[in-house]
Amino acid sequence: MNYARKWFTIFAFGLGTVVCGASLLRAEQVTVNFNELAFASGQDYNAASGGFTLQGVSFNNDYANTGWFSWGGWAYSRIQDTTTAGYTNQYAVYDTEHAYDTYLVGYSDDYNGWQPTISLDAGLEFESVRLCNTTYAALSMLNGDGFTQPFDETDWFTLVITGVDSHGAALSQKISLAQWEASQNALDLNPANADSLTGWFDVNLRELGFGGSSIALSFESTDMAVWGMNTPAYVALGEVVVSRETPDTPTVPEPSTWCALLGFASVGMMAARRRMHGNKKHV
Numbered sequence: 651m652n653y654a655r656k657w658f659t660i661f662a663f664g665l666g667t668v669v670c671g672a673s674l675l676r677a678e679q680v681t682v683n684f685n686e687l688a689f690a691s692g693q694d695y696n697a698a699s700g701g702f703t704l705q706g707v708s709f710n711n712d713y714a715n716t717g718w719f720s721w722g723g724w725a726y727s728r729i730q731d732t733t734t735a736g737y738t739n740q741y742a743v744y745d746t747e748h749a750y751d752t753y754l755v756g757y758s759d760d761y762n763g764w765q766p767t768i769s770l771d772a773g774l775e776f777e778s779v780r781l782c783n784t785t786y787a788a789l790s791m792l793n794g795d796g797f798t799q800p801f802d803e804t805d806w807f808t809l810v811i812t813g814v815d816s817h818g819a820a821l822s823q824k825i826s827l828a829q830w831e832a833s834q835n836a837l838d839l840n841p842a843n844a845d846s847l848t849g850w851f852d853v854n855l856r857e858l859g860f861g862g863s864s865i866a867l868s869f870e871s872t873d874m875a876v877w878g879m880n881t882p883a884y885v886a887l888g889e890v891v892v893s894r895e896t897p898d899t900p901t902v903p904e905p906s907t908w909c910a911l912l913g914f915a916s917v918g919m920m921a922a923r924r925r926m927h928g929n930k931k932h933v
């Protein structure tokens with residue numbers, strides 16, 4: 651009888667695996683881009699006071715039309731201009747390949763304490779973001795402007811990402827946006843990519859340890875003055891990748907699977923029966 655029970659247990663385990671295995675959770679990645687954002691007019695939009703949300707991912711916007719048009723957080727843009735220098739071109743990405751029709755521009759207003767932040771709905775986790783320098787910041791570092799001299803081998807520009815890890819402890823990571831490349835005697839505006847001095851690059855937030863529901867962005871630079879940083883505190887965002895756990899779709903076993911399981915069980919039961927019959931003969 652022990653052999654019969656043994657083979658029945660094996661059969662039941664195999665059947666349960668086929669039928670119930672689909673109830674396991676799996677991680678699904680979602681890429682959030684910005685092509686569905688609506689423009690009131692023109693090629694940029696920076697009056698979404700309070701911010702906006704796409705697929706459970708929220709982006710802040712603080713805008714004060716008090717004569718100085720102060721703002722911080724995220725604006726969105728479709729400007730493709732890599733040659734016009736200065737503040738009037740603050741919403742352009744420094745991307746000669748035009749990889750994104752619509753993208754976000756993040757600006758940190760340190761005077762008002764308005765930093766660009768990204769927040770997630772419950773059930774979502776950060777995976778990565780894709781970043782690029784803006785034209786305003788890039789040309790300021792390359793050529794200088796009314797506030798600063800061109801960058802040289804002593805200069806750098808860094809993005810600081812702050813949040814928490816998976817245990818809730820405070821976490822801060824620095825990402826280089828510009829540094830001098832000695833081998834080419836030039837300013838590298840894409841240090842994360844060894845093949846290019848400009849363009850978009852990915853930042854893997856999961857590998858950096860971020861596990862909370864929000865991150866905030868700020869900037870550091872070697873080019874400082876008594877009133878703060880001379881380097882324009884901007885960065886462009888092309889997309890955000892997040893993940894969420896979803897149950898697998900239940901599946902019904904194919905007829906061939908049922909036949910294999912039943913055949914397997916039959917062979918086992920027959921072997922058990924022969925074994926029991928042989929034991930009786932020797933009693």
